[in-house]
Structures are given as C-alpha cells and as structure tokens.
Amino acid sequence: MNRRSFVLASAAAATTLPMHAAADNPVRVGVVGTGGRGTGLIRIASKIPGVAFPALCDINAQNLARAQDLVMSAGGAKPEGYTGEEDYRRLAARDDLDAVIIAAPWHWHTPMAVASMKAGKYTAIEVPAALTIDECRQLVDTHEETGTPCMMLENWSFRRDNLAVLTMIRAGLLGEINHCHCAHSHDCTYWYFDKEGNPRWSGEYLIKRNADQYPTHSLGPVLSWMDWNCGDYPAYLTATATRSISVPNYFRKKYGKDSPQAKRVLKQGDIVTSVVKTIKGNTLVINNDMQSPRPYDNRWEISGTEGVYNEQRNAVYIAGVSPKQDTWEPFEPYQHKYDHAWYKQLERDAPQAIRSQEGHGAPDFLELLLFTNAVRTKGPTPIDIYDSVLMCAPIHLSEQSIANGSAPVPFPDFTRGKWKTRKPHFGVVS
Numbered sequence: 001m002n003r004r005s006f007v008l009a010s011a012a013a014a015t016t017l018p019m020h021a022a023a024d025n026p027v028r029v030g031v032v033g034t035g036g037r038g039t040g041l042i043r044i045a046s047k048i049p050g051v052a053f054p055a056l057c058d059i060n061a062q063n064l065a066r067a068q069d070l071v072m073s074a075g076g077a078k079p080e081g082y083t084g085e086e087d088y089r090r091l092a093a094r095d096d097l098d099a100v101i102i103a104a105p106w107h108w109h110t111p112m113a114v115a116s117m118k119a120g121k122y123t124a125i126e127v128p129a130a131l132t133i134d135e136c137r138q139l140v141d142t143h144e145e146t147g148t149p150c151m152m153l154e155n156w157s158f159r160r161d162n163l164a165v166l167t168m169i170r171a172g173l174l175g176e177i178n179h180c181h182c183a184h185s186h187d188c189t190y191w192y193f194d195k196e197g198n199p200r201w202s203g204e205y206l207i208k209r210n211a212d213q214y215p216t217h218s219l220g221p222v223l224s225w226m227d228w229n230c231g232d233y234p235a236y237l238t239a240t241a242t243r244s245i246s247v248p249n250y251f252r253k254k255y256g257k258d259s260p261q262a263k264r265v266l267k268q269g270d271i272v273t274s275v276v277k278t279i280k281g282n283t284l285v286i287n288n289d290m291q292s293p294r295p296y297d298n299r300w301e302i303s304g305t306e307g308v309y310n311e312q313r314n315a316v317y318i319a320g321v322s323p324k325q326d327t328w329e330p331f332e333p334y335q336h337k338y339d340h341a342w343y344k345q346l347e348r349d350a351p352q353a354i355r356s357q358e359g360h361g362a363p364d365f366l367e368l369l370l371f372t373n374a375v376r377t378k379g380p381t382p383i384d385i386y387d388s389v390l391m392c393a394p395i396h397l398s399e400q401s402i403a404n405g406s407a408p409v410p411f412p413d414f415t416r417g418k419w420k421t422r423k424p425h426f427g428v429v430s
C-alpha cells in the first residue's frame with residue numbers, strides 16, 4: 001500500500017492531511033479486549049502505516065500476551081499491558097493515546113466507551129455498541145457532552161456490494177424506496193458454547209434474553225439505504241420469536257438426551273423476525289437466526305418504485321431498464337458501474353487489502369482505515385453515534401415486543417428531531 005491510501009476520501013475526512021503526513025502524525029490506538037476479534041482487528045490495523053499500539057488491555061493474560069506478540073511481530077514496540085477488570089479506565093486516561101478500540105464482551109461495551117469518550121479518546125466499539133435503550137442514551141449523551149467522536153465497527157456497512165447498492169439508490173435507480181429485508185443468519189453455536197457445551201459469556205445471553213440479539217450486521221447497510229437518521233426514522237417495531245429447539249437438539253445429538261447440556265433451558269427462540277414501520281411509511285423485515293445449523297446468509301433485498309436489488313440472487317430488476325420484463329438480471333455490471341469511490345481508491349492504492357482474507361477481508365480493512373483516518377484528521381467517524389445506537393436499539397425493542405405478544409414498541413428518537421433535517425452522511429464522498 002502506498003501513502004495515498006491515507007487520504008481515502010470520505011465525508012469523515014473531507015479535509016485530509018497531505019499524503020506525506022501519515023508517518024509524521026501517527027495514530028496511537030489502545031485496544032481493550034484482545035480475544036478473537038480484538039486480535040483480528042489489531043492484525044488488520046497493523047497493516048495501516050502509521051498506526052501504533054502503545055497499550056492493550058485484557059483480563060486474560062494469555063490473550064494479552066498473544067496480542068502484544070502480534071504487535072511486536074508486525075514491527076511495533078511492545079505495548080504496555082493492563083490486566084485488571086477496570087483497567088480500561090487507566091488505559092483510556094493515558095496521554096499517549098489518540099483512540100481506543102473496544103472488543104470486549106457485550107456488557108462492557110457501553111461503560112468502556114463512556115470512559116473512553118470522557119477521556120477524550122476517539123472511540124470505536126465492536127458490535128453491538130449497546131444492549132439496552134438506556135445504554136444507547138448513555139452513548140449519545142456522553143458523545144454530546146464531550147464532543148468525542150464514537151463509532152460502532154459495523155463492518156457490513158463497508159461491504160463492496162452494499163456500498164454499490166447505496167450508490168445506485170442515491171442515483172435513483174430503484175426509485176423511491178418503500179421496503180427492505182435483511183437477516184443475520186449465522187450458526188454461532190460454537191461461539192456461544194465452549195467445547196464441553198458450557199455457555200461462554202455470549203451464551204449467557206441466550207439463557208437470559210429472548211430478542212434479536214445481533215441486529216447490527218443485518219442493519220448496517222440498510223440504515224443508509226433507507227435514509228434512517230437523515231429524512232426517515234423507524235417509528236415502531238414488532239417482533240416474534242420461534243420456540244427454542246435448535247440448541248437442545250444440537251446437544252442431544254452430541255451428549256445424549258439426558259445430558260445437562262441438552263436439558264438446559266434457553267429463553268432465546270431460534271429465529272426472531274422483527275418488522276419495522278418507519279415514519280415515512282416504509283417497512284423493514286429483520287431476521288435473526290444464530291443457533292440453527294445453516295450456511296451464512298444476510299438475505300438483503302431492497303425495493304422501490306422503479307426496481308429491486310436482491311443479494312441472495314446477486315441480481316437486480318429495474319423497470320424499463322432490465323432487458324426482459326419480470327426477469328432478474330445479474331448484479332455484476334451494476335457493481336462495476338456503481339462501485340463506491342472508497343473501493344475505487346482502494347483498488348488503485350491498496351489492491352492487496354481488497355483481496356486479503358484477513359478478518360472479513362476488505363470491509364474490515366476499510367472500516368479501520370476510515371476510523372484511523374478520522375482520528376488522524378480529527379474529523380467525524382464514518383459511522384456516527386446516532387447510526388451506531390439505532391442499529392442496536394432493536395435488541396431491547398424486540399425483547400419488549402416478544403415479551404408482550406408481539407406488541408408494537410416505539411423507537412426512541414436518539415437524534416432529538418434532527419433526523420428530519422440531517423443530510424445523508426454515510427459514504428458521502430466530497
């Protein structure tokens with residue numbers, strides 16, 4: 001990669017530094033939580049020249065040491081290690097850090113991000129940033145009080161196909177948008193339970209909550225496709241959950257029908273379907289399905305008055321443009337024609353990053369490049385706090401709706417009315 005990558009243009013970094021500034025102006029990042037994802041993020045961000053890791057924090061000494069070794073093997077100095085449960089506060093207070101990335105278990109995300117913003121550090125939080133409406137509000141309030149930028153690292157917002165679809169929507173190809181479907185269907189049984197079938201920290205949530213626990217990967221691209229927070233806003237949500245049979249079935253086969261693992265009662269239904277109605281009158285279906293044996297699937301589809309895009313079919317149909325009436329045409333030529341400016345620039349300046357299989361490939365690299373670029377230029381982050389919390393709100397709202405017989409639950413307005421006048425911002429390149 002050459003240094004031009006650092007001026008990757010974005011709304012976040014409309015005023016970029018000169019290209020030679022990267023080395024003179026390093027971005028110093030502290031990471032809290034160096035487990036699977038935290039380590040992956042360090043590995044990817046280490047490929048961005050000028051990004052340094054002076055300090056890392058993890059209560060697990062082995063995970064911490066592994067991450068310290070990783071930084072050193074990428075050519076960095078040994079980061080100072082913190083191991084206490086509340087040491088994220090000491091890390092955030094360091095005056096040699098510009099930013100903090102949080103990749104700890106979910107219940108730590110909001111308290112850690114609040115501490116980091118209060119310490120004046122640019123903050124990036126792994127998904128989901130918040131678990132309750134109260135936590136969403138804490139993040140917004142702290143951001144507004146401190147003025148410190150904070151973003152959730154929702155990597156699917158940065159997928160190449162999703163960004164091309166955004167460009168198509170903004171060019172008016174689908175007409176006026178009225179409906180969207182999205183899903184996060186991913187068999188994560190291995191991530192919820194350890195090798196003996198005991199719940200990991202993540203599995204504890206399946207025992208105590210019945211909700212769409214992970215709506216951000218489905219919603220990531222949808223927010224900007226549907227102009228949420230900038231012209232439209234979700235009014236209310238209804239949610240319905242299936243019974244909980246997949247995990248017990250999995251453990252029955254593995255350990256026998258009388259095993260404690262098979263008899264464990266989970267609150268979490270296998271599949272949660274939420275329906276959202278927006279103030280403009282549009283609708284969105286969100287599926288969450290993370291315990292069933294099945295291949296990965298996001299099932300994105302978005303439609304408007306002129307056409308429809310379908311991710312599963314990798315196809316589009318545009319009235320009067322597609323060659324055959326009522327017949328899908330391949331998405332590929334549209335992907336090429338409407339490729340987002342971020343990817344055009346990555347293609348020119350960092351083609352190996354696009355081909356990389358590290359993490360989830362290009363989207364992970366792009367989100368970290370844009371985040372560190374925002375830190376370096378002191379600009380806004382590519383995903384702002386309002387979009388971050390709106391992607392998390394369905395967790396609590398779906399839980400409330402399910403508990404009340406699928407009753408509609410209103411979305412709080414985290415923008416305090418600003419969604420009516422805010423202009424589209426995500427992915428807008430000046």
Ligand SMILES: NC(=O)c1ccc[n+]([C@@H]2O[C@H](COP(=O)([O-])OP(=O)(O)OC[C@H]3O[C@@H](n4cnc5c(N)ncnc54)[C@H](O)[C@@H]3O)[C@@H](O)[C@H]2O)c1
Pocket residue numbers: 032033034035036037038057058059060063084085086088103104105106108126127128153154155360
């Ligand atoms: N965006 C993505 O594609 C993606 C992929 C995987 C995971 N994630 C998210 O990343 C986060 C971490 O998931 P993971 O799979 O890496 O989990 P993990 O269990 O592998 O790692 C969590 C780490 O946090 C540490 N930790 C716990 N409490 C801590 C504390 N008080 N202070 C410091 N460290 C603490 C643990 O010791 C562990 O090393 C989750 O929010 C998860 O949802 C996102």
